[in-house]
Amino acid sequence: MTDSQSVHDGAAPAGAWAAPGRVNLIGEHTDYNDGFVLPVALPQAARATVRLRTDGLLRLHSAQTDGGPVELSVADLAPGSVEGWAKYPAAVVWTLRAAGHEVGGADVHIDSDVPTGAGLSSSAAIECVVAAAYSDLHGLGLDGPALARLAQRAENEFVGVPCGIMDQMASVCCTEGNALFLDTRGLAQRQVPLDLAGAGLRLLVVDTRVKHDLADGAYAELRAGCERAAALLGLPALRDLAPAGLDAALDRLPVELRPLVRHVVTENARVEQAVALLDAGDLAALGPILTAGHASLRDDYRVSCPETDLAVEAAVAAGALGARMTGGGFGGSVIALVAADTLDTVAAAVTTAFAGAGYATPRTFTAVPAAGAHRIG
Template sequence: MTDGTWAAPGRVNLIGEHTDYNEGFVMPFALPHTARAKGARRPDRLLRLSSAQFDGEPVELSLDDLTPGSVPGWAAYPAGVAWALERAGHRLAGADLAIDSDVPTGAGLSSSAALEVVTALALSDLNGLGLPPESLARLSQQAENDFVGMPCGILDQMASASCEAGHVLFLDTRDLSRRQVPFAMAREGLRLLVVDTRVKHSHADGEYATRRAECETGAAALGVPFLRDIPFAELSSALSRLPDPTIRRRVRHIVTENRRVERVVDLLDAGRAREIGPILTEGHASLRDDFEISCPELDLVVSTAVEAGAHGARMTGGGFGGSAIVLVDEDAVEATTKAITTAFAAAGHATPRTFEAVPSPGARRVGA
């Protein structure tokens, strides 16, 4: 219950896109980029929020008056977490939270989940709740779903709350069972690059919600609770029962994407990280063609990287912009980065931001 500073990371999803709200498999890992909260307990029921990324006076909110839709802008995320904690039966003391973050916003790297999870951890510790990672993640997801109004799955929050350094998280989103899979890229002479296209994704415009609704329509038509329940071996039969071509494409992506996660896990367990590259590229084609959530800039990153000799590449995150990941040999980082930058310039796109993704630890207390 002492004052302190906490951190929660953004994430990259190695494989398993849009499978989380279909109760499927995902494989994220945490980035070194974090949201940090310096927190102090208050004797009243006031939540006082400030952010280094947003100018203006601190936002002051009464814990007794929080309702969905009542808090605009960035403060809705931490306020939603406090609301979810209270709704779960945890009566909170007031708190001062000063937020700072170096997780790129709008880049598909889960800046919002990092903000939610760091708030959940800070409030848990300040109130002596001792909540485990899965509880922090569920409450954070509830905040985003029901308070902010974004119908995301739980991938981002679980990654931020529970990833471990040097590992990728193999997560079953149905029951949150999970395994930390070693991802020793350096040992195999590999690097994973994140290429931020600087195209801001537009989840809030309804396309993300539309994809989720289409998946639910497909599951209902096939008589299963979630698309996770369609075995890969039965995909052809399932598709033949769907008259709507759009729903067929959505179903095909989810079922094949779950299978791609299983294939990547098998290769990493066997110490064959280099061989996951083509599966990443295959996943991008599915997201582009069957789920239809890519954009020209993301497609250009993938095609240019593969032509330059990368083992594989794909968009990562919710889509409609954001970032792509590229698996390359360590001695090809500079040449691949240059090829992508040159291709963007030739196409008239803004210069992308590229950095190396290093599997990093999840949410934790970092100081007094």
């Protein structure tokens, strides 16, 4: 360990863990409506080397930031008390204690290759890796869903983002070679085989390298709008509105809420359609569902932006079977389902389109379904 990872008590338990970022094939923004989602874990992950301390200090260091470690008193942790990247691991420690677990300080060194601000759940990866490490080191025995709920609570109550639970469940529960079919209401889950290579396909990720400032506030407004619509319809959540009753329900709602409801209901249906196709081994037919999902995110939910729209349009025009935004919106990343032999062509077309529009050069890479949180040392 470097000085930034110094050990307070050489006899304290130590180890290293990893928790991945994610892309979502379909189901964006349905997770906080008790809906269905279909995420895939990425090989890119947050990795944490952790050693417990006995002096009540939480000493945090990131390989991705300049300067020395951030040193915090565990007893003084409270929502709003920590700024910057350190609030994510600090949030987990606070949440564990708030949940009644008698945990203390630690030296935590984090090294992550999940792109930040790209809609690939870099913050959830940090939260989940710290939660997994603490559970293991303290012998808490928390399973995947329990870790995910804890990390979600950390994000909601400490960080202050009213997110659903998809990102956290993907980070801890995905398995290699599969997508995770998740019912966010009760956290029922099923691993769905996603053998892209076997089908001659690739999943191209386009990091647009943009994130618009309105994203955080708009996310909360969208969630509040969905909850208001469900209350007006007398439903526990929009998940409980069947597609057959959509038109009649829309007539009962204020005009400004109708597009939100239409997106959530149709997106839930798209998730079920996508799972049926994967179960049948028809991976190529997933493409049009991705593109339809993006149109709904763009036109009804209105969380897209010119950069993500251009990435989708350029990818499809260059031969992608389908493409859509992934992540919270207002920037971030796009995924495109492409035939293996057109991967380079589609990636180049998106890059050329961005150059023509005067946008920053996007980062592109392929996503391979990876494993969720696990110990690596």
